[in-house]
Amino acid sequence: xxxxxAMSGRIMDRTAVVGARYMSSWWRSVQPAPKDPILGVTEAxxxxxxxxKVNVGVGAYxxxxxxxxxxxxxxxxxxxxxxxxNMEYLPMGGSVKMVEETLKLAYGxxxxxxxxxxxxxxxxxxxxxxxxxxxDFQKRFCPDSQIYIPVPTWANHHNIWRDAQVSQxxxxxxxxxxxxxxxxxxxxxxKNAPNGSFFLLHACAHNPTGVDPSEEQWREISHHIKxxxxxxxxxxxxxxxxxxxxxxxxxAIRIFLEDGHHIGIAQSYAKNMGxxxxxxxxxxxxxxxxxxxxxxxxxxxxxxxxxxxxxxxHGALIVSTILSDPDLKKQWLKEVKVxxxxxxxxxxxxxxxxxxxxxxxxxxxxTNQIGMFCYSGxxxxxxxxxxxxxxxxMTRNGRISMAGVTTGNVKYLANAIHEVTK
Amino acid sequence: MRPxxxxxxxxxxxxxxxxLNALVRHLATASTVSQTTVAxxxxxxxxxxxxxSHVVRAPEDPILGVTVAxxxxxxxxKLNLGVGAYxxxxxxxLVLNVVRKAEQxxxxxxxxxxxxxxxxxxxxxxxxxxxxIFGADSPAIGENRVxxxxxxxxxxxxxxxxxxxxxxxxxxxxxxxxxxxxxxxxVFTLAGLSVKTYRYYDPTTRGLNFQGLLExxxxxPSGSIVLLHACAHNPTGVDPTRQQWExxxxxxxSKALxxxxxxxxxxxxxxxxxxxxxSIRMFVADGGECFVAQSYAKNMGxxxxxxxxxxxxCTAADVASKxxxxxxxxxxxxxxxxxxxxxxxxxxxxxxxNMFNEWTIELKAxxxxxxxxxxxxxxxxxxxxxxxxxxxxxxxxxxxxxxxxxSKQVEFMTREYHxxMTSDGRISMAGLSSKTVPHLADAIHAAVTRMS
Numbered sequence: 028x029x030x031x032x033a034m035s036g037r038i039m040d041r042t043a044v045v046g047a048r049y050m051s052s053w054w055r056s057v058q059p060a061p062k063d064p065i066l067g068v069t070e071a072x073x074x075x076x077x078x079x080k081v082n083v084g085v086g087a088y089x090x091x092x093x094x095x096x097x098x099x100x101x102x103x104x105x106x107x108x109x110x111x112x113n114m115e116y117l118p119m120g121g122s123v124k125m126v127e128e129t130l131k132l133a134y135g136x137x138x139x140x141x142x143x144x145x146x147x148x149x150x151x152x153x154x155x156x157x158x159x160x161x162x163d164f165q166k167r168f169c170p171d172s173q174i175y176i177p178v179p180t181w182a183n184h185h186n187i188w189r190d191a192q193v194s195q196x197x198x199x200x201x202x203x204x205x206x207x208x209x210x211x212x213x214x215x216x217x218k219n220a221p222n223g224s225f226f227l228l229h230a231c232a233h234n235p236t237g238v239d240p241s242e243e244q245w246r247e248i249s250h251h252i253k254x255x256x257x258x259x260x261x262x263x264x265x266x267x268x269x270x271x272x273x274x275x276x277x278x279a280i281r282i283f284l285e286d287g288h289h290i291g292i293a294q295s296y297a298k299n300m301g302x303x304x305x306x307x308x309x310x311x312x313x314x315x316x317x318x319x320x321x322x323x324x325x326x327x328x329x330x331x332x333x334x335x336x337x338x339x340x341h342g343a344l345i346v347s348t349i350l351s352d353p354d355l356k357k358q359w360l361k362e363v364k365v366x367x368x369x370x371x372x373x374x375x376x377x378x379x380x381x382x383x384x385x386x387x388x389x390x391x392x393x394t395n396q397i398g399m400f401c402y403s404g405x406x407x408x409x410x411x412x413x414x415x416x417x418x419x420x421m422t423r424n425g426r427i428s429m430a431g432v433t434t435g436n437v438k439y440l441a442n443a444i445h446e447v448t449k
Numbered sequence: 450m451r452p453x454x455x456x457x458x459x460x461x462x463x464x465x466x467x468x469l470n471a472l473v474r475h476l477a478t479a480s481t482v483s484q485t486t487v488a489x490x491x492x493x494x495x496x497x498x499x500x501x502s503h504v505v506r507a508p509e510d511p512i513l514g515v516t517v518a519x520x521x522x523x524x525x526x527k528l529n530l531g532v533g534a535y536x537x538x539x540x541x542x543l544v545l546n547v548v549r550k551a552e553q554x555x556x557x558x559x560x561x562x563x564x565x566x567x568x569x570x571x572x573x574x575x576x577x578x579x580x581x582i583f584g585a586d587s588p589a590i591g592e593n594r595v596x597x598x599x600x601x602x603x604x605x606x607x608x609x610x611x612x613x614x615x616x617x618x619x620x621x622x623x624x625x626x627x628x629x630x631x632x633x634x635x636v637f638t639l640a641g642l643s644v645k646t647y648r649y650y651d652p653t654t655r656g657l658n659f660q661g662l663l664e665x666x667x668x669x670p671s672g673s674i675v676l677l678h679a680c681a682h683n684p685t686g687v688d689p690t691r692q693q694w695e696x697x698x699x700x701x702x703s704k705a706l707x708x709x710x711x712x713x714x715x716x717x718x719x720x721x722x723x724x725x726x727x728s729i730r731m732f733v734a735d736g737g738e739c740f741v742a743q744s745y746a747k748n749m750g751x752x753x754x755x756x757x758x759x760x761x762x763c764t765a766a767d768v769a770s771k772x773x774x775x776x777x778x779x780x781x782x783x784x785x786x787x788x789x790x791x792x793x794x795x796x797x798x799x800x801x802x803n804m805f806n807e808w809t810i811e812l813k814a815x816x817x818x819x820x821x822x823x824x825x826x827x828x829x830x831x832x833x834x835x836x837x838x839x840x841x842x843x844x845x846x847x848x849x850x851x852x853x854x855x856s857k858q859v860e861f862m863t864r865e866y867h868x869x870m871t872s873d874g875r876i877s878m879a880g881l882s883s884k885t886v887p888h889l890a891d892a893i894h895a896a897v898t899r900m901s
Contacts, residue, residue, distance in 0.1 A: 057617050060774035063781060066568065087564055095562040109556050110549060113542040114753045115534060116746075119513065152601075152784035159783055163639075168504050186782035223500065258500050289499040303565045304789035315499045325507040332510060333635035334608055334783065335601035340753035341790035 064182055065422055072420040080418040081440060083431035086234065086399045087303055088366055091433045096366070098301050100358040104348040114340060119328040121150020121309075122343035128350035129309040132266060132273055133280055133292050140284065140313060147323035148311035149331060150338045154264045155183060157293030157310035161260060162191030163330045164312075164323075165225060174225045174260075175216065177201075179424065181234045184227060184262070198226070201236045206392035206404055208238050217251045226252060230263035230292070231276040232398020235426035239269070239397055245279045249286045259283055260291040267299040269398045271367035273360070289313045296346055298399065299363055305342030366430075370399065373432040377401075380441030388448055401427040409447045417443040512631050512871055519869040527867035528885055530876040533683070533848045534752055535815055538882045543815070545750050547807040551797040561793075566786045568777045570599020570758075574792040577799035578758040582712060582726055582743055589733050593766035596773035598759050598780065599787040602752075603713045603744030606759035607636050610709060610740045612779045613761075613772070614674060615641030623674040623709065624666070626650075628873065630683045630711075633676065642674070650685045655841035655853050657687050663700060671704050679710045679741075680725040681718035681847020684875035688718070688846055694728045698735065708732050708739040716748045718847045720816035722809065738762055745795055747848065748812055754791025815879075819848060822881040826850075829890035835897055848879050858896040866892035 062070070068084030082093075090096050120126070126148045130141050140146055151157035165172060174188050177200035188195050198220070199212035217226065228248075233239055240248060252259050261280055267273035283290050295308040310327065314320040331337070349355045378393040393401050405413070405425035413419040419440060421427050432440060509517065515531030537543050555561060569575065575597040579590055589595050600606040615621060623642045625633050626649035634644050647669070648661030666675060677697075682688055689697060701708060710729050716722040732739050738761075745756040759776070763769040780786070798804045827842045842850050854862070854874035862868045868889060870876045881889060 057768070057771045057775055059771045060778045063568065063777065066565075085565070095564050097561075097563055101563070105556060109552050113544055114548075114751055115542050116513075116532070116752045119510065152788075155782070155785040168501055172500075183781060183785065186778075190779075190782040289501075297565075302563055304563050304786070306784060306786070306788040312501065313499075315502065319499060319502065319504070322504050322506040323501055326504055328510070329507045330639075332604075332632060333639045334605070335755060336604040336632065337753070337755070339601070339755040339788040339791065342788065 068420050068422055071414075075418055075420070077418040079439065081420065081431065081436050083419065083421045083427045083429075083440070086298070086428050086430065088298060088301060088399070088430045089433070091369065091435070093431070093433050093435070096301055098359065098362045100349050100355050100362060101301060101345055103355060103358075104345045107348055108341070108344050112344065117150070117337045117340050117343065119149075119331050119337050120324060121338045122340065122347055124351060125307075125343040125347040126150055126309055128347055129294055130311060132350075133263065133277055133294055133311065134284065135277075135281065138284075144317040145314050145320050146311050147314055147320040147327060148309055149324060149327045150343055151293070151308045151310045151331075152335070152338060153297050153306045153308040154262060154293050154295030155187065155308075156306065156338075157295070157308045158184065158187050158262060159191065160310050160327060160330055160334075161291055161293060161312070162188045162193055164327055166191045166193050167330070168326070169225075172223065172225050172258075173221070174227055175220055176227050177213075177229070177233070179235055180227070180229070181262075193225075196220070196224075200233070201238060201402065203404070206238070206402065207395065208240055208244065210240070210244055214247065214251055217248065217255060217257065220255065220257065222256045223258070224255070225258040225260055228259055228261050228279070230261040230266070230279050232265035232269035232400075234264065234398070235400050235422070235424060236402040237396025237398050237400045238392075238402070240279070242278060242282070245282050246286075249283050249288065252283075253286055253288060258291070259288050260293070262293045264293075264295045265298055265398050266294065267360070267363040268367055268370075271364040271371075273299075273363070284313070289315070296342070300346065300349070300359065302342050302345060305345065306339060307342035307346055370429045373429050373434075373437060374401065376434070376437045377429075377432060377441055380438055381445060384441060384445045386445050386449065399428055399430050401429055403427050403444070405444070405448070412447045413443055417446075419443055510631075515869050515871055518863075522867055522869075524867040526888060528869065528880065528888060530868060530870040530880040530889070533747065533877045533879065535747060535750060535848070535879040536882070538818065538884075540880075540882055540885075543750055545808065545811045547798055547804050547811060548750060548794055550807075551794045551804065554797055555790075555793055563789065566599070566789055566792075568598075568780050568786050569773065570787040571789070571792045571796055573800065574599055574796040575758060577796055578743055579760055581722065581799060582715060582729060582741055582760065583733055583762075584723070584726070584730055587730070587733060589762050594763050594769050596761050596763070596769040596776065598773065598776050599792050600742075600757050600759050600780075601755040601784070601787060602746050602757040603711060603742050604632065604636060604757075605755065605787075606742035606744070606757045607633070607709075607711060608640055609776060609779050609783070610742060610759045610761070611637050611640030611642055612783075613776055614707075614709075614740075616779070617775060618674070618707070620670065620672045620674060620707070622670075623676055624669055625676045626662075626678065626682070628684060629676070629678070631871075633711075637676075645669075647675070649682070650687060650851065652853065655685075655687075655838075655851065656844065657689055657693070659689070659693055663696065666697070666700055666706065667704070669704065669706060672707065673704075674707045674709055675701060676709050676711060677728065679712035679715065679729050680727075681714035681849075683713065683847070684849050684871070684873060685851040686845025686847050686849050687841075687851070689728070691727065694731055698731055701732075702735060702737055710739060710741045712741055713744040714747055714847050715743070716809070716812045717816055717819075720813040720820075722812070733762055736764065738764055745791070749795060749798070749808070751791050751794065754794070755788060756791035756795055819878045822878045822883075822886065823850065825883060825886045826878075826881065826890060829886050830893060833890055833894045835890070835894040837897060848877055850876050850878055852876055852893065854893070854896060858900045861896050861900045862892045865895065868892050 072082040175198045198216035199209045202209035266276045269276045291312045297303045378390045381390045403425040407423040519529040579597045627646040647665035651658035715725045741760040743758045746752045830839045852874040856872045
């Protein structure tokens with residue numbers, strides 16, 4: 028104890044220290060960074076003392092009591108894992124078992140592509156990590172390529188490809204007037220992009236708008252992307268969460284696979300398994316053949332190694348435990364449907380309440396849109412009023428996280444929205 | 450006028466009808482741009498060229514590749530002295546009792562959720578990690594001059610720190626010791642820094658080339674970044690003495706060189722946590738700035754959970770705060786926020802004085818077993834009369850011994866004795882047991898006497 032005290036603290040006589048007069052900071056010129064627009068909302072919410080406060084900011088699921096949920100299948104999986112296994116390093120590519128099961132979800136339970144081993148896949152740090160790994164891979168092997176990102180999109184997409192130093196462009200997506208898809212402009216952008224561009228597509232439950240192309244529209248998108256030789260990269264963060272049925276939510280991907288695209292996919296278990304903080308996901312790249320897949324996977328590992336060496340094991344074990352046990356998997360599918368249904372129910376309730384209040388505006392988009400988010404159409408000023416006058420927290424682009432809506436607060440929320448829009 | 454197709458389609462018309470309608474719309478478009486016609490075969494397998502056709506298979510990671518080769522070997526006497534993960538006397542991986550206990554506590558706490566952590570991770574974990582490495586009484590902590598962010602083990606901490614430096618520091622070159630952990634150069638290069646080396650290991654003495662080190666650091670441009678292994682240098686096991694550290698410190702501060710410590714073995718080297726942190730604490734005590742990457746992979750056996758922390762010690766509190774905000778901008782587009790499980794285990798242990806004590810005891814047991822293996826191997830080689838001076842085995846510290854064997858000898862040992870190690874002659878002492886020391890000693894003896 029005495030040694031500890033003696034060794035830390037000022038044992039060095041300052042005057043004896045060489046270079047003491049050079050002790051100004053190297054970091055004085057570092058500017059304070061702006062707060063993250065999404066995560067900053069929750070910070071502000073937590074600081075608010077009002078009993079009426081509502082958090083419809085960050086996209087994390089809440090039950091009807093506004094509480095975070097740990098799925099029962101996850102609790103059971105954790106019980107089975109604890110005390111049984113060691114904590115050795117995973118391979119650089121992560122848990123093979125977890126990746127195998129994850130590919131089945133995206134590509135199909137009996138996918139020929141999986142059987143033919145044509146998919147290069149590695150465990151990644153949730154959706155963010157999967158996108159970043161792909162962006163780094165894109166930079167390394169297609170350095171002159173551009174990524175086309177929809178407007179709007181999850182804000183971090185821009186950061187990811189920027190930090191990977193991939194040149195980025197945008198394509199039309201959201202149509203503010205109809206609060207739906209700007210399909211014609213989107214197709215135009217696909218046609219006008221230089222051949223061989225990379226397109227970022229949200230597989231389902233577009234974030235932040237909740238506007239998804241119809242099946243028909245996906246087929247056309249696929250056709251035009253194919254005609255231009257573009258690369259389709261899917262960010263699938265909400266499989267199962269959108270419609271309640273993971274197979275249905277993978278439809279866009281399946282269409283592209285049928286059409287023969289060599290796609291890439293970022294998958295996340297943050298929302299659909301409620302594993303947010305565990306950071307579990309998967310990056311996959313469909314290749315021409317098995318040999319290519321081996322090469323691509325090895326290169327993805329080369330990018331992961333200098334970033335974090337190998338991915339965290341705990342979350343991956345939870346996923347593989349659940350997905351490889353038929354009963355647990357069934358339970359998971361049930362629990363995902365419950366979450367998705369609750370959200371769909373809240374959409375109906377919110378729209379219903381607004382219409383009952385006699386709002387002059389159309390709120391059809393609330394039930395047209397799908398997934399966790401609703402792009403309300405509220406202006407930043409209206410959002411500020413909601414926060415300042417009603418203690419309702421959302422991102423300033425008017426994105427409402429439906430997961431934060433409950434039977435307890437939906438009337439209050441509808442009322443407040445009505446007040447600032449009437 | 451091109452019809453707007455904005456609402457989700459109804460399910461009333463058949464799929465074929467909708468297909469036809471889509472085709473008609475395209476053909477009727479007023480502003481047609483001539484395009485190459487593409488065979489419209491939606492169900493054909495299109496095995497055309499991938500944009501990644503040119504990607505070639507990467508070579509195996511030299512360190513992790515050793516275990517891959519080991520796993521393939523059917524020999525019953527095979528020995529894995531490759532990757533630096535601790536093994537018990539029985540050759541088994543070890544999960545510390547105190548870690549199991551912490552795990553159970555977390556499992557039984559029904560109020561725990563799996564929400565996203567803040568970008569910088571668990572606040573308590575960060576605070577306790579800083580205290581662990583800098584000392585609870587560190588003035589840097591007391592004056593709020595330290596920012597600590599949770600990262601993915603040592604690798605992740607190094608990467609985040611290096612990316613920050615590449616963006617905000619005026620010098621973009623980092624000097625790394627020769628040799629160093631194989632992954633260091635790639636971490637820094639991919640982060641945007643250029644990498645140079647300084648002399649460190651002396652093959653003739655199998656000890657520190659102190660003169661060379663001082664000369665090389667003395668001739669680096671002012672302000673350069675210098676990577677320092679806090680203790681238990683990987684791969685050589687050769688550490689500077691206390692006096693040598695003091696000289697290094699003085700030289701570095703006189704040239705305003707920025708220290709970036711990699712602390713992967715605190716407590717694992719000597720068996721004492723404070724002892725193994727001395728080099729870092731000397732630098733912090735002089736009031737200057739430094740970066741520290743901390744890992745809990747080895748000392749808490751949390752390898753696969755990827756638990757670590759990056760600390761930046763600044764000269765002022767407001768500066769530390771600004772630095773933290775910029776670290777967040779590095780982290781968010783890399784992985785958004787760190788994994789919760791491992792850091793929760795660490796925080797649980799560090800904040801409970803009983804569990805902390807239990808941990809120090811289990812940690813010392815691991816370090817002591819390794820020190821014992823060193824002694825046994827040294828004695829075994831002496832008993833065999835193996836030519837050469839093998840005292841470096843007991844002089845070096847930490848998980849690894851740089852045997853001094855060359856790659857031909859290493860290859861021989863793998864081929865004839867099924868002993869797996871990295872080709873630079875580095876062996877992981879953690880992979881040895883009393884039972885296997887004789888086999889290794891035989892192999893070294895054979896390699897030295899039969900291969901030069």
